Amino acid sequence: MxxxxxAGSVKGVTPDELREVGAAVLLANTYHLFLRPGAEVVKQLGxxxxxxxxxxxxxxxxxxxxxxxxxxxxxxxxxxxxxMFPDESSTxxxxxxxxxxxxxxxxDGATFTSHIDGSRQRLTxxxxxAIQEALGADVALAFDEPTSPLHDADYTRLAMERTHAWARRxxxxxxxxxxALYGVVQGGAYSExxxxxxxxxGALPFEGVAIGGSLGRSKADMHAVLDWSMPHxxxxxxxxxxxxxxxxxxxxxxxRGIDQFDCVAPTRLARHGxxxxxxxxxxxxxxxxxxxxxxxxxxxxxxxxxxGFSRGYLRHLFVANELLAYTLASLHNLRFILDLxxxxxxxxxxxSLAELTAEFLARxxxxxxxxxxxx
Amino acid sequence: MxxxxxAGSVKGVTPDELREVGAAVLLANTYHLFLRPGAEVVKQLGxxxxxxxxxxxxxxxxxxxxxxxxxxxxxxxxxxxxxMFPDESSTxxxxxxxxxxxxxxxxDGATFTSHIDGSRQRLTxxxxxAIQEALGADVALAFDEPTSPLHDADYTRLAMERTHAWARRxxxxxxxxxxALYGVVQGGAYSExxxxxxxxxGALPFEGVAIGGSLGRSKADMHAVLDWSMPHxxxxxxxxxxxxxxxxxxxxxxxRGIDQFDCVAPTRLARHGxxxxxxxxxxxxxxxxxxxxxxxxxxxxxxxxxxGFSRGYLRHLFVANELLAYTLASLHNLRFILDLxxxxxxxxxxxSLAELTAEFLARxxxxxxxxxxxx
Numbered sequence: 001m002x003x004x005x006x007a008g009s010v011k012g013v014t015p016d017e018l019r020e021v022g023a024a025v026l027l028a029n030t031y032h033l034f035l036r037p038g039a040e041v042v043k044q045l046g047x048x049x050x051x052x053x054x055x056x057x058x059x060x061x062x063x064x065x066x067x068x069x070x071x072x073x074x075x076x077x078x079x080x081x082x083x084m085f086p087d088e089s090s091t092x093x094x095x096x097x098x099x100x101x102x103x104x105x106x107x108d109g110a111t112f113t114s115h116i117d118g119s120r121q122r123l124t125x126x127x128x129x130a131i132q133e134a135l136g137a138d139v140a141l142a143f144d145e146p147t148s149p150l151h152d153a154d155y156t157r158l159a160m161e162r163t164h165a166w167a168r169r170x171x172x173x174x175x176x177x178x179x180a181l182y183g184v185v186q187g188g189a190y191s192e193x194x195x196x197x198x199x200x201x202g203a204l205p206f207e208g209v210a211i212g213g214s215l216g217r218s219k220a221d222m223h224a225v226l227d228w229s230m231p232h233x234x235x236x237x238x239x240x241x242x243x244x245x246x247x248x249x250x251x252x253x254x255x256r257g258i259d260q261f262d263c264v265a266p267t268r269l270a271r272h273g274x275x276x277x278x279x280x281x282x283x284x285x286x287x288x289x290x291x292x293x294x295x296x297x298x299x300x301x302x303x304x305x306x307x308g309f310s311r312g313y314l315r316h317l318f319v320a321n322e323l324l325a326y327t328l329a330s331l332h333n334l335r336f337i338l339d340l341x342x343x344x345x346x347x348x349x350x351x352s353l354a355e356l357t358a359e360f361l362a363r364x365x366x367x368x369x370x371x372x373x374x375x
Numbered sequence: 376m377x378x379x380x381x382a383g384s385v386k387g388v389t390p391d392e393l394r395e396v397g398a399a400v401l402l403a404n405t406y407h408l409f410l411r412p413g414a415e416v417v418k419q420l421g422x423x424x425x426x427x428x429x430x431x432x433x434x435x436x437x438x439x440x441x442x443x444x445x446x447x448x449x450x451x452x453x454x455x456x457x458x459m460f461p462d463e464s465s466t467x468x469x470x471x472x473x474x475x476x477x478x479x480x481x482x483d484g485a486t487f488t489s490h491i492d493g494s495r496q497r498l499t500x501x502x503x504x505a506i507q508e509a510l511g512a513d514v515a516l517a518f519d520e521p522t523s524p525l526h527d528a529d530y531t532r533l534a535m536e537r538t539h540a541w542a543r544r545x546x547x548x549x550x551x552x553x554x555a556l557y558g559v560v561q562g563g564a565y566s567e568x569x570x571x572x573x574x575x576x577g578a579l580p581f582e583g584v585a586i587g588g589s590l591g592r593s594k595a596d597m598h599a600v601l602d603w604s605m606p607h608x609x610x611x612x613x614x615x616x617x618x619x620x621x622x623x624x625x626x627x628x629x630x631r632g633i634d635q636f637d638c639v640a641p642t643r644l645a646r647h648g649x650x651x652x653x654x655x656x657x658x659x660x661x662x663x664x665x666x667x668x669x670x671x672x673x674x675x676x677x678x679x680x681x682x683g684f685s686r687g688y689l690r691h692l693f694v695a696n697e698l699l700a701y702t703l704a705s706l707h708n709l710r711f712i713l714d715l716x717x718x719x720x721x722x723x724x725x726x727s728l729a730e731l732t733a734e735f736l737a738r739x740x741x742x743x744x745x746x747x748x749x750x
Contacts, residue, residue, distance in 0.1 A: 008691060012387075012698035015682065037665065037691045044666045045687045053682045290412065291419045307390065307428045312420045316383060316412045323387035326698055 001245065001341045002027035002059050002262035003334060007036065008052050011267050012326040013334070015053045021302060021331055022338040026052070027059040027262040030131055031066035035114050035121065039134035047136035059262070060137040062128045062170075062184070064144040065212065065242065067112045070102045105145060107162060125169035133176050139208070142170040144184040146213035149221075156188035156214075164200050171204060180207035182240060189216035191228045198232035209233055210240040211258070219252070226256040247276065247340055248366045251357040254344045266337045270329035273318045276336035280365030282311075284329070289315040302335035304328040376620065376716045377402035377434050377637035378709060382411070383427050386642055387701040388709070390428045396677060396706055397713040401427070402434040402637040405506055406441035410489050410496065414509035422511035434637065435512040437503045437545075437559065439519040440587065440617065442487045445477045480520060482537060500544035508551050514583070517545040519559040521588035524596075531563035531589075539575050546579060555582040557615060564591035566603045573607035584608055585615040586633070594627070601631040622651065622715055623741045626732040629719045641712045645704035648693045651711035655740030657686075659704070664690040677710035679703040 003010050003023045010018060010026065018026070033042060045051050048058050103112040109124030123131075128143035143166050145159040163186045174181055183201035187193030201209055211229055215222040222244070233239060238259045245263020253261070266276070273285040277297050284296070292311035296304065304314070309328055317325035340360075347356040378385055378398045385393060385401065393401070408417060420426050423433050478487040484499030498506075503518035518541050520534040538561045549556055558576035562568030576584055586604055590597040597619070608614060613634045620638020628636070641651070648660040652672050659671070667686040671679065679689070684703055692700035715735075722731040 007695045007697055008688070009697045009699040012702070014392075014678065014699065014702060016678065017389075032695075036695055037687070041666055041687060041691075045668050045685050050683065051685070051688050053684055053688075291416055293420050303389070303391065308425065309428055310420050310426070312412070312416065313383070313426050313428075316416070316426075320382045320407075320411055322382055322384045323698065323701055324384040324389065327387070327389060327702070 001025075001250070001337055002240075002260065003338075004029075004262055004264045004267065005052060005054075006264070007032045008042070008048070011271065011330065012323070013267070013330050017303070017327075017331060018054070018334075019056075021334045022342070023056075023334065025057045025059060025260075026054055027061065028052070028135070028137065029063070029066060030060045030128060030135065031063040031123075033060075033135060034063060034123075034131050035116050039131040043134040043136070049136065057139065058137040059139040059240075059260075060132045060135050060141065061242070062141040062143040063123050063131070064110075064128070064184075065146050067103055067110050067123055068105070068146050070112055070115065105159075105162070107165070109143075109166075110145070125166040126173040129170050129173040129181075133174070133179060137179065139180045139182060140174075141210055142167045142181060142183050142206070144186055144212055146186060147188045149189060149214045149217050151188060151214070153188075153190050153193070156186075156190055157193055159213075160186045160188075160193050160197050164197070167201060167204055167206075171206070182206055182208040182210050182238075184210045184212045184242075185229050185233075186213040187225075187229075188214040189221050189225060191224070194225055194228040195232055198229040202233045202237075206237070208238040208240065210242050212242045215244070219249070222249070223252060223256060226253060226258065230257045245337065246366065247337065247364060248361065250337070250340060250344060251353070251360060254348065255353055255357065261341075263337075266333035267330045270333040271326045273325075273329065274333075274369050275314075275329055276333050278360075278363050280367075281369040283369035284311060284314050285318045286315075296332055297336070300332065300335065301339075302332045304332045376400075376625070376712055377615075377635065378713075379404075379637055379639045379642065380427060380429075381639070382407045383417070383423070386646065386705070387698070388642070388705050392678070392702075392706060393429070393709070394431075396709045397717070398431075398709065400432045400434060400635075401429055402436065403427070403510070403512065404441060405435045405438040405503065405510065406498075408435075408510060409438060409498075409506050410491050414506040418509040418511070422509075424511065432514065433512040434514040434615075434635075435507045435510050435516065436617065437516040437518040438498050438506070439485075439503070439559075440521050442478055442485050442498055443480070443521050445487055445490065480537070482540070484518075484541075485520070500541040501548040504545050504548040504556075508549070508554060511551075512554065514555045514557060515549075516585055517542045517556060517558050517581070519561055519587055521561065522563050524564060524589045524592050526563060526589070528563075528565050528568070531561075531565055532568055534588075535561040535563075535568050535572050539572070542576060542579055542581075546581070557581055557583040557585050557613075559585045559587040559617075560604050560608075561588040562600075562604075563589040564596050564600060566599070569600055569603040570607055573604040577608045577612075581612070583613040583615065585617050587617045590619070594624070597624070598627060598631060601628060601633065605632045620712065621741065622712065622739060623736065625712070625715060625719060626728070626735060629723065630728055630732065636716075638712075641708035642705045645708040646701045648700075648704065649708075649744050650689075650704055651708050653735075653738050655742075656744040658744035659686060659689050660693045661690070671707055672711070675707065675710065676714075677707045679707045 002025045005026050006029045042051050111122045114121050125143040132140035144163040147156045147159045167183050183206040185197045185201050187197040215225050240260035241253050241258045245261045245265050274281045275284050275296050289311040347353040377400045380401050381404045417426050486497045489496050500518040507515035519538040522531045522534045542558050558581040560572045560576050562572040590600050615635035616628050616633045620636045620640050649656045650659050650671050664686040722728040
């Protein structure tokens, strides 16, 4: 599980705390760092590792998802995560309307409007690779054109073919031998396209692969996309599922051969007061937690629970808008997800992933916070 | 130096980070905790130490300063810190106008309007002590009526006499033998009143003393207030100067016999991107720091500098509104101030405080951030 540090920091969490909570790999967003502070600034400041104070592995995405989510995602009001695009911004706000005008794609690349200052910007496979090489992450991703669930088969095929042509150009553009490059499989929720894309990308000299773009409109669709894609990819490649990371998804997608995930959910949910527990998400701001002296999750080893901060205290911090709320909640959610990933790895080694999944889902209530989460 | 955790947390800093940065004592505000979440909730959650996860000493103030700053402070537009009341809120906003109506003082106590929900609330010496005993800090303060520099001598005398009567009532009201109680000296910037007040408070069975209220309109006034008050206080009492804590003040007031300080400045300035350096405050958001790979202060042992986070990275975090900015900046400023306090203690023991002061002030530019701070 890559912990997401969109703009060069995991919101509200220091690198020391990340290590303490068990984080091993970070993912930073090329789109955000390209626009601010700029790849050359990061390079000047010693590259992404030095910039962020993180000496472990870092992945950068290609920028494609953010660029195209400004266009079709807004146009269609949907995204890969079933119903909405994940919002990477601090504020949770995003412009609405006139979306189609914000990004223009051609065979060479994409021109788009910066969400920060409204300037017109351009990304091509070559520019994306140059940026990612300047940032200096350990793993870079090929520049791709993700589609939304509302794109039809014809457009999805067009975008996939563009993604394939761009994949070759990314491989040609790379100059660093110390940076792995992953190809990205597209093809929406169309079986034929996903199979084609997995075969095409799997035949290129990448070091690994990411599954991107629309994963359909339901968990079943997402599982189908994986089942169509996986058999056509080289056995030895690490397989990254982009932007997915709810607990139930980690279990079901690991069972389908996914090795790596990244998701802003643990930290974003935390900032909205939603805390993972074995029973489901606990909305800590609920009035019933006002005088609750228990920790969020008994036996949890995260700093927040191990220190003994009560649910009542966390609720107070959220209600009073205290910054510490975001840190303490993020540490708990990260630990929960990273512990789950550790359990998944152990279960894979012990050939008991199905048992772990059944055991976990017997208690865990997915979706919005449940009252049951308050137990 | 008490690190201020107004509403039960030091904004953006965990207790572990506080210990790491050298914090020994915290101060929490009775007014804020009384209004939210309420003293009984804190008590129910195990008292302030358990609530905040801090097993070191904690001081609570009496609530008087906040209650009366809603009234006369707003009315006069001034406060003790020469030109403005320190603003304890997260947002930096405060209501303006109609201030005189927000608080009504009588001989028994004060009725005021909550800044949170507009409800009418009341504090008396007995209520303040009951709240502070429920919160359970190690040091409580007697309920007082601070005045502003614009109150005339007659009103300042009236408020001082009320403070004296309330001091006796606080002593009568206390029931906990495990909590120290400090008296508060008032009397504005009037020599006769300060001397009277120090004599009166100094003769009561407190365990220590705080200097409160208006300290005049200049640093010279503040020093005069201390020079008038100190000789009349028991030698053995610890002496706390409330709400003061710029570096130059720590030096000049320690020289006048002050043992304890508290001030929100290190963390508040940090959240506004103002970082202490031996040359003065550095406004880290300035464009010239964009590609500055140096740490804020070479040789500084704080997490931020020791990890090697560059000025360029910190500037980026502030510009991008990343939460980590507030944590990293606060850790630096706290370390700077706590290191200075450690130097002051060492200099007092070595009888070299004057030398330390001269040496410090030869480089340090007080006031607003200087370009020199960028060196």
